[in-house]
Amino acid sequence: MESFASLFEESLNRKEMRAGELITAQVVRVEQNVVVVNAGLKSESYIPVEEFKDAAGNIEVKAGDFVTVAIESLENGYGETRLSREKAKRLAAWIDLEQAMEEGRIVEGYVSGKVKGGLTAMVNGIRAFLPGSLVDIRPVKDTTPYENKTMELKVIKLDRKRNNVVVSRRAVLEEIMGADRESLLENLKEGAIVKGVVKNITDYGAFVDLGGIDGLLHITDLAWRRVKHPSEVLTVGDEIEAKILKFDQEKNRVSLGIKQMGDDPWNGLARRYPQGTRLFGKVTNLTDYGSFVEIEQGIEGLVHVSEMDWTNKNVHPSKVVALGDEVEV
Structure with a gap:
């Protein structure tokens, strides 16, 4: 130099x-x-x-x-x-911003307030515009939490004659996520335990952000017990640990399981409960053909409607028991 x-x-x-x-x-x-x-x-x-x-x-x-x-x-x-x-x-600040844009270099900016369509940020002493659509990777409805903060940005448009600078925080996040994603993909393998954040819940399961790549946690892999809806077990934003059940490298698809992190309660069931054993359980579900009774966490048994009443074999289960009842079976 x-x-x-x-x-x-x-x-x-x-x-x-x-x-x-x-x-x-x-x-x-x-x-x-x-x-x-x-x-x-x-x-x-x-x-x-x-x-x-x-x-x-x-x-x-x-x-x-x-x-x-x-x-x-x-x-x-x-x-x-x-x-x-x-x-x-x-002038040196403008030159530095021009070089930062050409090189794709990250710059620091102080987000000072809200303007129409986004936020205003001071970068190198120059006022820049941060569009609302470029504040985060996902759409942001309320930009208030981003105000009065120093953050890393990328210059994506610059016109010195018009005194116009446009910056993006999303570009920085995408670059970081891209690097994290590559690192994550190199280390993903079936059987590994990973940490993630629940980002979306559907009727058939939950999508978990593993840090650059999403994994699917199917409803049948949430727990050994029967789960009617994933929301019974998870909420959006939960930080969880799960086991990788399957990883398709070509399609970058990851299948996850929570129940697989513990022992299968069905193993050794016959030894723990020999035929004829009398025990207490909780009614967890009622159907036309009988009721399901949980005898321990993750283990449910069916009491068929024909086994519910000695005198009336066609009685509806709801006439005999109710959800949550403690019963002897």
Whole structure:
């Protein structure tokens, strides 16, 4: 990287200078109201001291320092060329944003408030527009939680002449998710235990975000007991652990199971409950042909309607028991 001193020498050797250009100057002295600099021109230039102060009001330079300044106007009738530190900072900020857009580099921005169609963000001291559709990967109805926060963004559109900058947070998230997804795909294998967040629930199961790829948790793999609807076991936003039952690498499909993380309660059932054993259970379901009774977690047995009453073999189960009843079987 070139030093300020070498850039200064280069500035001195240049024969032509144009308004709006960036040049390197050396601080000669710092006075009460101005900073005097030498940019290799016919005379020294005076720049308001306020342009060299930081946010706390402290002067950032001293005699001998090299600084980048912008040519505001060429020599006037008095042989003076007006230079600006503030415009140099702003021009450098625009150049940096242009490079960030070309390179796809992430920049930091402070989201300061809400505007029509999205949010406004300050990036490198330049006001940028963050469309509501680019705040997150999924549609966002209320952008309030994103206000007054510093976040990582990508510049996706820039027009310096119109003072127009458009940024995207979604592009950053997609890039991160893409990297996470590749890493996840490399490590996915059947039988592995993974963590995820429930993102959607349907009648047949739940979709779990594993961090860049979704897995399907079928209703039959939620629990060893009978589950009528996945919402009995899960809610959207739940953080869960599950076992990978099947992974199709070509289609990037992952099948998950929760019940498979524990022992199958049906194993050893005959040993625990020999034929003729009397025990208590809870009525969990009623049908026309009988009632289901849970005798331990995950184990339900059918009491057929013909076994419910000695005198009336065709009685409806609801006439004998009710859901939740504790019964002896």
